Amino acid sequence: MNHFTPEQLKREWLSVAEGANQAIEWIDDVRENAPRLNTEAERLKLKLRRSRNTAQRLATAAMRPMTIGFFGLSQAGKSYLISSLAAGDNGRLETQMGQHQLDFIEHINPPGGGKEATGLVTRFSRQSHSSNPDWPIELLLFNEVEIAKIFANTFIHDFNQEKIDWSYDEKRIGDLLTSLNNRRQARKISGLTEDDVVSLWDYLIRHAEKSQSKMALQYWPAAVELAPWLSIDDRAQLFSELWGNIGEFTEAYRRFAYTLQRLGGASVVRAPLNVLVIEQNGRLVQSNSIMNVDMLERLNKSNDLQVEVCPELENGLSAPVSLSLAELTALTVELHVPLLSSTQERLFEDVDLLDFPGYRGRLGVESTAYFQQMTENDDSNPLAQLILRGKVAYLFERYTVNQEMNVLVVCTPSNEQSNVKDVGGVLDEWIRYTQGVDAVSRSRRPSGLVWAVTKLDLRITQELNKSEDMLREVWGQGGMVKITMTERFGHFPWMQEWQPDCAFNNTFLVRKPRQATPFIMMKEGNEVGLNQETEPKLSLMKKTFLEDSAIQRHIAFPDQAWDAMLQLNDGGMRRLADYLATVAQREIKLERIAEQLHETRHELIEGNLIAWFQQDNAEESAKKERIADDILKVLQRRVGMHGELLVSLIPQRKALQELYMQETPLELPDDDKVSNESIATFGIGSDFDLFSDTSDESISALSHEQMFAQQVIKLWVNYLRTVPEQTNVTNFIGLPRPTIETLVDELITAIQRMDIEGELVNVLANTEQAGVRREKMVERQVSRVLNVINDFITWLGYQKITKEKRPVSKYNKGHPLFSGPNKHDPALWKDDGHLYRLTSEPLSYSAMFIFDWLIGLKEMIKENVGHSAGREITAAQNERLGTIIERIQLSSE
Template identity: 55%
Template sequence: MNMIDEKQLTAKWDAIYQGADKAIDWITSVRGNAPRLNTEADSLIYRLRRSRNMAKNLSLATQRPMSVGFFGLSQAGKSYLISALAAGEDGRLKTSMSGKTLDFIEHINPPGGGKEATGLVTRFSRKATKGTQDYPVELHLFSEIEIIKILANAYLYDFNQEKIDFELDEEKVSRLINTLSTQRNATPIAGITHDDVVSLWDYLQRHAEKSQKKLATTFWPKAIELAPYLTIAQRAKLFAVLWGEIDELTAAYQRFSTTLSQLGHAPLVLAPLSALVKEQDGMLVQNDSIMNVDMLERLNTENDNQISVCPVKADSIGAPVRLSLAELTALTVELVVPLLDAPSKALFEHVELLDFPGYRGRLGVETMDDVRRQVNDDSANPLAQLILRGKVAYLFERYTDNQEMNVLVVCTASNKQSDVKEVGGVLTEWIHNTQGKDAQTRAKRPSGLIWAMTMFDMRITNSLNMNEALLRQSWGKGGMIKMAMLERFGQYPWMSDWVNGEAFNNTFLVRKPGVPTPFIQINNGKEIVLNDGSVSQLRVMKKTFAEDETIQRYIKEPDQAWDAMLSLNDGGMQRLASYLETVALKSLKLERINEQLQEVQRDLIGHHLEKWYQSGGEEELLVKRRNAETILRFMQSRPYLQGALLDYLLPPRKALYDLYMQEKEVLNTLNSADKKAVSPAPVSAFAAMEQPTFDLLGDAPISLVPQEDEAPKGHGNEVAYPRKVMALWINHLRSLPDNNALLSYLGIDQEIMVLLVDELITAINRLGVEQRMLKILAGTEAIARRDDLAEQQSSRVHNVLGDFITWFNFKDVDAERPDSKINAGHKIFERPDSNSVQWGNDERLVRLPTTPVNYTFLFVFDWLIALSAIITENAGHSAGREISAEQNALLGQIIQTMKSSVVES
């Protein structure tokens, strides 16, 4: 494979970022005169903003040094691994700040008694140089939108969502949006951008998809546009719904956001050495260290001391700003520790290490008052406990989204199970981003996921008296592997199919050398030899370990893994370090980032922007015929998909009901036909026959001339609601190719789904589905209870959509129906000839045919014939036809920018 140039890759991501920005401006300027574009404009802008966020993150990731993350369900084991890899020849992790030499373990890392005592990420680097003499401590801070994510995370996971006394009131939310819209500032207020709010929405859809559906049509599209123009206090009102309007969380958001504003929203600050250690009686002590999570307990108390820090923006160091230590502890994402000595493992001379704090068990409380009870501490600060849990959970997600590390060492104790249950999902997200979403993609590179089974000295010690039978039970699916891997992670597909049908097996055994054990002789801290009395038992342990089928499945080369773990004064570290040298390579990181660039270009440009661009129409009929052939050849071999597919092509009836309920107040104000509709962003959908012996593609495509009903003249809700439904439906369809779970369930290739959705949307617009809804709703807005009216109207429009997807334009147009290729002598969707005969002279009885008619079979293949006709007739009706030549040329330039590696100035 060709080496990927870092600068070129950065430029390509920058081109995506710039091009997406120009595309947003283009859509905004064109949509007013392009009804079809206007229907999809908001969801397309949403997609472009998502792409901008990704481009920004991956452009920065491309430029960063290679990093290895350490994610510990075993805190003690994690600390040992980092020390063993990054320490100097003397075995110590040393740094120099303000002219003082500090030992990280002794002076900076808080003692945790085996438990996680920090609430931030620690970066060990030989390249860090930003600190000054007076302000040597480099701290990276959260942004304002990330504070919202942390508070929302705490609310979602630390409060029992089934029992908490908070009901999402959609009418109240609509009124709030309308009120804040009248108060918006004329110009943006620093702290939050449109793209930031999109990232927040993405985050919450991953964590609370069901609840976010209620906010999808009114809250989020308006929040994206509105939030950048609101003050901090107004933003607090806007976003408080995301944490159940709990006053303490709202106040925390306002306080932290105000502090960030005072810091000029700087991404990092420089702090004095006292933020970590203080000199006392000639010794450095950890009093008031922001490394210690206990500092959070001082939030909103008189014990909270003040500290001065210098904000840094664009490498410019600002004047000192005062804030509280507890605030700084809460706002700090990362502490950078410059390594003083060359690491004993040369790899880490240029590769950085990231130490993540361990996850905390979630609380499941109903009120703030319950927090102290749940943590068994009457003196605990409820707000601090919530922020800590939300923060440490969000940290790993943040670094995953930013793709800060393409190699991750997951540390699990070999002798006990973690009580944290929420890790599997975030680990899967990291795998999808950095390793690949499927086994085929992951097979292109050596695994960047490394599983370290730590504390093996304790496991061996506890097994010295076991007989062979017990040992055989202790290793595999009923023992260590189940406890450390399968119980928490066995349900995820990557665990059983990492590559080529093989389970994940990149697992290493590790113990800490020099720790007194009954099976190794130690002299002056050095391991000398295995104890004679333990050698025989150790052989049996190795034999039972290596012969276990589950061990063989999840630990590659178990014999070598065992021998490396028992190697004296090493404990398996050299084997782990040797593997890291093969995978912690910048070239592998760039390969994966480049793959994601190609995915974004294919999706954003190929699947979305280019369909609005007209490069020449003379071949459009041939293109439509090819599209029809591609779709039909795929689907006619899978007739069993039809029922499920038709269901997913429709928006859920509940979504139509909710749309009516949510929008009615707004819809009542939309009485002029030229008032712009705000289309909702995508709404997630994912919510046996014999093979045919004929070919549906054997004859030329059948012509269809649709007959459109004259659009009725409606007003008020009768006009606005169908317009909203069109936007909802089209954006629902656009979301289907992105729904990997749905594609897997249906067994449909993404490219096939993209083609199908494109052609259906063209047909929906071409054949006047909106006019049909207008006609059926005309004169129906009578005085009635709102929920009854919503049920009636949503049912009516759902029937219209269902009829279209089921029959296309052929339900009531017999003369225009193409010929059926399975029901000979008939048009599609016609009943076959009856084979029954009268039973004697009794007209009430008939003799049934020996073989019953397979009506499902007839419908499926008639539907495919109808689909082929619809697609062919779409020629000349593509989305870009409503766009002027000048606008089309500008779009072409934007697309070229996004495809180019040259960034325009």
């Protein structure tokens, strides 16, 4: 792995982004005269847009300072850890904002009484930054697409999807798209790009993959191309399908989007001090603070206040813009707190700390009438409560996708159980992004996940009077380890195996020192020693703690963890800080970003674009021979998983059913304002061009059967391209990704070469019956399609070739492929056809089929010579693609 500087990594990623942009333009220019490229064009463009999003995010992440996130299921414990690590020598988190010196705990942090009282992220930093005495508060804001993500999150997780009175309706979607296309603007409207909509699509897939499969056929491909050209009002209508057409959400989206537009799309604004504190009787006090979640309750209420902020744009601070305090509370992602004094821990002079608000339980609303029911109480604001839950949930996801922090401290109280169930998924996502997707990749670096079990003083106090037998029940799988770790997270692979053959065990025990406890003696506010009366009990506790198997599994060096936690006036903080100093290294972060650079380049080039690039036509035959041999060498070592491999190459029956049931797209009115560059089809959902300014007579002339056959090939080919990305499948089968990618590419070439689409058309021809509803035909038609697909995957086309013309089997010597043995080979038969004696050795029909299939695959690959995807593009187009590949592969310098 190369060692990059931050600047080099930024250049490399921006080069990938630019290459992806050029590749999208190349596809749009070439696809019209390249049928096979056209079949995969929408999938390729989607992949390129996703890669461009990743490249932009990681180019930014490479230049950011090293950051540690604190994610609390224990709010009090989290606050104490941050104060202990980032405070100055006087023990305070102090900051200078304008003319005032503030103590974070006293002046800014809202009193929560143990509960999470804020709804934004706080960044503590010693990094130099610009300041303005009149506008001292630096706030990071959401952008427009993130507002859509928050409302979608709220609808999915706060509304009971089994009971809510809303369902996907294809006709409603089609009518909506037709109507919005008619209102398409002559130029793009700022605030949203095609890539933003792709990120929204990806977000919904992660949260509601099942429901999004239907929308992937028609809604999403159209939304990607259409949304940037719509007014904010029309975008709100387009995205309202993502939150069940709930009017209150749609109106709030409109309001927030218009506010962001008035702010010039700024991601950072400067605010006056009074958004945090005001001066009363010579003292600074919290009043109307955006840090307090209660401010959000004023949204759309008469007691909301107006405040001015200055957008920070490329040319400096812009003129003040007025908005309501509740709006600012909702739109704020992060408050930047510049630390005034040097930190007690030298590490945090160069490392930022992020304090995340704790997750909240979701509501499970069963009806959209919830708003009417709740607003009968004048003090209630159901919209604010729902926005808060969606926002807090989204915040951690946002920082995860942007890879803002490569070290995360998860704080869980040792003495109580969390009732929040939704944390595991987002934590799993953060691990995959920043630590690695599997145990092998995670083993390359020290663990960036740090588990801090807090409030050990309370836990020990409540266990002091228990017997040895009872103590053996309080630590491990039935006690502390269960409630803090395994009950909510034990089913995740990383908890079971962080590194090969080793469970996650990077766990630290922490207590708050200088608190009155029965087992530590105090003098003048300091801890001076263990209470001699409780020492025998503490020793017994330690003994049972160390002997517990779950403790040994999930806490590394448990004896050190216990002793450090009891360290006087420290409580385990020194040991935790020492570990953070070893792992919070920028080189580790850059190494992980560089790994993803390599993965992204491989995925774009070897997994996608290289299939269309012809390097040297004269060598194609020899190249195919090498490809076939390389694939067979790998596959023959995994013959025991051959059945699973074949199944993985066949699309899901349900996907074909949904495709068949899709409504025939409506022809939309001509739009002379639509430029050629903006035209895009519905991808695998239809051949109809939604935004074309001319009707397509060839499509209108096709029967539903013919259109279905075309769409099946598109769906199947694009599905095959996703198989190498399905790590759960490929890991189970045990095949390396490059092998699967090459196999898929050759199968797709054979599908085109053998004209499987034509075979589907023939099978489906004249099978639909006039007057019979489509839902009555779907099972029959999908079965016909699957018979063709299954035959191809099973026999590789050789079932249509006479035995005399098939290659010869190497396993069943002397016989053509897939012909089976002679009748007398495995047994002896009488003249009347009755069996009278078996041979001494049985014949393995499974082995015969598998090895014939492998030989057939090799011959199929050799027969693909001259039919590669790149054959349909010109020399000039091929040269242009080669330049694009070089752009992605190499840095801009």
